[in-house]
Amino acid sequence: MHSPTNPSDLHSIPVQFVKGIGPKKSVLLEQAGIRTVEDLLFHVPRRYIDRTTVLSIAQLREETLAGAHGTAQGGRDARGAELRREFTVIGEVRSFRVLGFGAKSRFLLILADRTGSLQCVWFGGVQYWKKMFRIGETLAVSGEPGMYGAMLQFAHPDIDRFAPPGEGEDGSAATQWVDALNTGGLVPMYPSGQDLARAGLDSGGFRRVIAGAWKTYGNIVPEILPRSITDARGLVSARAALQSVHRPASGTDLREGLRRLKYEEFFRFQIKLAMKRRTMREESGGIAFGVKSALARRLVDTLPFTLTRAQVKVVQEITSDMASPRVMNRLLQGDVGSGKTVVALLAMLIAVDNGYQSVFMAPTELLAEQHFRTLRRLLGDSPVSIRLLVGAQKSALRRDLLEDIRRGTVQIIVGTHALFEKNVAFARLGFVVIDEQHRFGVVQRATLRSKGANPDVLVMTATPIPRTLSLTLYGDLDVSVIDELPRDRKPVTTVLKSDADMSSVASFVREQVRAGRQAYFVYPLIEESEKLDLKAATVHYNRLQREVFPDLRLGLIHGRLAGEERDAVMERFTRGAIDILVATTVIEVGIDVSNATVMVIENAERFGLSQLHQLRGRVGRGSDRSFCILVAKGWIAGRVGRGAARGTALADDQQLLAERRLAAMVATTDGFRIAETDLQLRGPGDFFGTRQSGIPEFKIADILADALLLDEARADALAIVEGDPHLGKAEHRSLLSYLRSRYHDEMKLIDVG
Numbered sequence: 001m002h003s004p005t006n007p008s009d010l011h012s013i014p015v016q017f018v019k020g021i022g023p024k025k026s027v028l029l030e031q032a033g034i035r036t037v038e039d040l041l042f043h044v045p046r047r048y049i050d051r052t053t054v055l056s057i058a059q060l061r062e063e064t065l066a067g068a069h070g071t072a073q074g075g076r077d078a079r080g081a082e083l084r085r086e087f088t089v090i091g092e093v094r095s096f097r098v099l100g101f102g103a104k105s106r107f108l109l110i111l112a113d114r115t116g117s118l119q120c121v122w123f124g125g126v127q128y129w130k131k132m133f134r135i136g137e138t139l140a141v142s143g144e145p146g147m148y149g150a151m152l153q154f155a156h157p158d159i160d161r162f163a164p165p166g167e168g169e170d171g172s173a174a175t176q177w178v179d180a181l182n183t184g185g186l187v188p189m190y191p192s193g194q195d196l197a198r199a200g201l202d203s204g205g206f207r208r209v210i211a212g213a214w215k216t217y218g219n220i221v222p223e224i225l226p227r228s229i230t231d232a233r234g235l236v237s238a239r240a241a242l243q244s245v246h247r248p249a250s251g252t253d254l255r256e257g258l259r260r261l262k263y264e265e266f267f268r269f270q271i272k273l274a275m276k277r278r279t280m281r282e283e284s285g286g287i288a289f290g291v292k293s294a295l296a297r298r299l300v301d302t303l304p305f306t307l308t309r310a311q312v313k314v315v316q317e318i319t320s321d322m323a324s325p326r327v328m329n330r331l332l333q334g335d336v337g338s339g340k341t342v343v344a345l346l347a348m349l350i351a352v353d354n355g356y357q358s359v360f361m362a363p364t365e366l367l368a369e370q371h372f373r374t375l376r377r378l379l380g381d382s383p384v385s386i387r388l389l390v391g392a393q394k395s396a397l398r399r400d401l402l403e404d405i406r407r408g409t410v411q412i413i414v415g416t417h418a419l420f421e422k423n424v425a426f427a428r429l430g431f432v433v434i435d436e437q438h439r440f441g442v443v444q445r446a447t448l449r450s451k452g453a454n455p456d457v458l459v460m461t462a463t464p465i466p467r468t469l470s471l472t473l474y475g476d477l478d479v480s481v482i483d484e485l486p487r488d489r490k491p492v493t494t495v496l497k498s499d500a501d502m503s504s505v506a507s508f509v510r511e512q513v514r515a516g517r518q519a520y521f522v523y524p525l526i527e528e529s530e531k532l533d534l535k536a537a538t539v540h541y542n543r544l545q546r547e548v549f550p551d552l553r554l555g556l557i558h559g560r561l562a563g564e565e566r567d568a569v570m571e572r573f574t575r576g577a578i579d580i581l582v583a584t585t586v587i588e589v590g591i592d593v594s595n596a597t598v599m600v601i602e603n604a605e606r607f608g609l610s611q612l613h614q615l616r617g618r619v620g621r622g623s624d625r626s627f628c629i630l631v632a633k634g635w636i637a638g639r640v641g642r643g644a645a646r647g648t649a650l651a652d653d654q655q656l657l658a659e660r661r662l663a664a665m666v667a668t669t670d671g672f673r674i675a676e677t678d679l680q681l682r683g684p685g686d687f688f689g690t691r692q693s694g695i696p697e698f699k700i701a702d703i704l705a706d707a708l709l710l711d712e713a714r715a716d717a718l719a720i721v722e723g724d725p726h727l728g729k730a731e732h733r734s735l736l737s738y739l740r741s742r743y744h745d746e747m748k749l750i751d752v753g
């Protein structure tokens with residue numbers, strides 16, 4: 001546990017310092033990500049209940065009999081959720097008692113004011129409630145009223161206790177309410193969880209402890225935003241914002257508070273990226289490559305195609321980075337089939353020509369093998385020495401390979417993240433390509449440095465990331481985009497078929513094969529277990545071969561096939577000795593056979609949208625017209641066909657999502673539009689596989705809904721770092737101390753005097 005090194009930094013004060021939070025609660029809070037007083041104060045309500053309306057008991061009875069109880073719509077609150085209106089009455093406790101026995105017991109309390117009486121009932125917990133009240137004390141009670149026979153009743157209402165009779169009952173209702181947490185306004189409802197609620201930290205519990213924390217620490221909430229920003233963006237202070245969010249005075253007040261907190265959440269993230277980017281830019285010791293390269297020239301000359309304009313532009317961006325002594329950190333984005341591999345290879349060859357080694361890192365061994373094959377093919381008879389390093393290799397071979405890497409006789413090494421394990425030593429590592437980065441996060445520069453080098457890094461992704469998002473997530477990288485497909489490409493025709501139409505699908509595939517083309521049949525991973533998955537693929541394969549295409553040559557490929565077997569199958573497919581390749585999703589990325597023009601995806605409703613798009617990217621790689629046939633359960637296909645997928649209350653969410661994915665696939669082949677739809681359907685966390693990806697989870701703000709605010713925060717953060725790279729100005733002092741207290745040790749990035 002950390003101790004409060006700086007008593008005024010809420011981030012260094014453990015949450016158990018707050019009144020009412022003992023060791024047990026603090027453990028639970030910690031599990032929920034709330035470790036410090038700051039975390040607690042930034043634990044923002046999920047929604048609010050409008051309890052502004054205080055009625056007499058007689059009025060409440062009228063409202064309830066008129067059927068207006070509780071569900072009255074109070075409009076929408078600032079977080080977009082529906083704001084439920086509830087009623088509050090203030091009365092005196094007349095009597096209370098326990099009714100029934102054991103599990104069936106309930107606690108009944110009669111409350112009265114000058115106009116009438118009502119009952120409050122709690123099922124369970126009677127021992128607790130019995131000790132809670134005193135006859136004659138005044139309570140404010142809120143909830144959704146109902147009629148129990150002729151009796152007006154609140155079940156499990158929220159209660160605020162007033163000062164006991166005789167003690168300061170002189171004030172008006174308004175002044176008495178100063179300490180009321182549960183009534184008399186917009187009442188916050190906090191995110192909690194079963195364990196927290198059981199330990200007393202339900203919404204009411206959070207209201208209490210947050211109010212307690214606020215009393216002690218509310219006056220030392222730091223203001224990390226410089227005045228220039230809060231003025232320019234019209235933002236209220238951090239302190240005012242927190243107050244508004246936990247105890248909103250009005251809807252407007254709440255909106256202003258939330259806007260400020262969302263902005264701050266984005267800003268904190270953006271300023272970190274901006275400082276990181278600055279540090280990397282100032283970093284010395286990068287390699288200044290000579291970019292005139294005979295090997296690269298030779299590759300361009302021997303390619304069977306000319307580079308697209310977009311490829312040329314990106315190569316220029318990369319080579320100008322390489323020529324500079326600054327270390328390169330560049331993200332290369334491009335849709336499937338846009339030709340990223342050849343661009344990466346050109347850059348690797350430049351490094352090789354400068355006497356350095358290049359590394360190409362793939363997310364899986366299978367992909368590493370495929371990239372290895374592709375690169376070797378592109379290199380043709382070029383004298384460059386390229387090798388594959390994967391775990392499956394025999395130890396003698398591996399030892400030799402490691403030795404060659406260490407001595408520098410290997411120039412390009414393809415592999416997985418195993419390339420950066422301790423036992424791999426490079427003679428002269430100069431350039432690193434990382435493919436599909438979102439799957440395993442960014443390789444730490446420190447790891448690369450430990451290899452005795454400060455290589456240039458090119459990160460490639462085929463997941464087209466919506467622009468706002470890429471700026472957010474990769475704000476510390478420079479971004480290049482290949483926004484054009486090779487000219488000979490024809491968009492893949494995508495159709496959705498019902499599984500009842502399989503025979504027409506089969507005859508279409510047969511036609512294509514007769515015309516000299518090849519096809520894929522892909523099945524989803526149905527079971528979690530690879531063994532069962534393999535069985536499913538094998539069953540499909542046997543059925544297709546025996547019953548559907550007895551006259552054609554079929555091959556089977558799946559994740560459990562050993563490397564050599566897989567190679568053999570792939571080699572036969574590439575050479576045209578197999579007409580139809582039956583596969584599980586192992587072919588998702590990287591397989592490249594331009595004569596294959598048909599992609600049949602069975603049980604398409606089970607695939608994710610990006611996955612479907614990647615699979616579709618396996619065809620349409622040559623100049624022939626290509627097809628992607630999505631086969632889904634009959635009724636799903638029917639609904640998508642009729643446009644029913646736009647939304648219906650009947651379908652359960654999973655089905656509705658599946659329908660939307662399929663509809664998107666049919667509607668467009670544009671990877672960026674696919675990615676945006678995918679992002680909307682899945683939400684940012686899931687889209688990137690959350691944690692491993694290093695993508696921040698914003699608690700208050702929403703990357704999609706608050707995109708505008710995100711842009712502003714980013715622009716502001718960049719401007720600040722541009723104008724004051726070391727945050728030395730007086731107006732940035734509290735920002736600097738914020739960054740120092742968070743990141744000084746952890747990142748060693750903010751090294752300012």
Ligand code: ADP
Nearest residue numbers: 305306307308335336337338339340341342486
């Ligand atoms: P990505 O990795 O971006 O999905 P690839 O690099 O695998 O795309 O390229 C897809 C296919 O297009 C490969 O067969 C590649 O050789 C080919 N290709 C690359 N650039 C061009 C181009 N400018 N013109 C025609 N074909 C190209």
Ligand code: MG
Nearest residue numbers: 337340341590
């Ligand atoms: Mg590729």
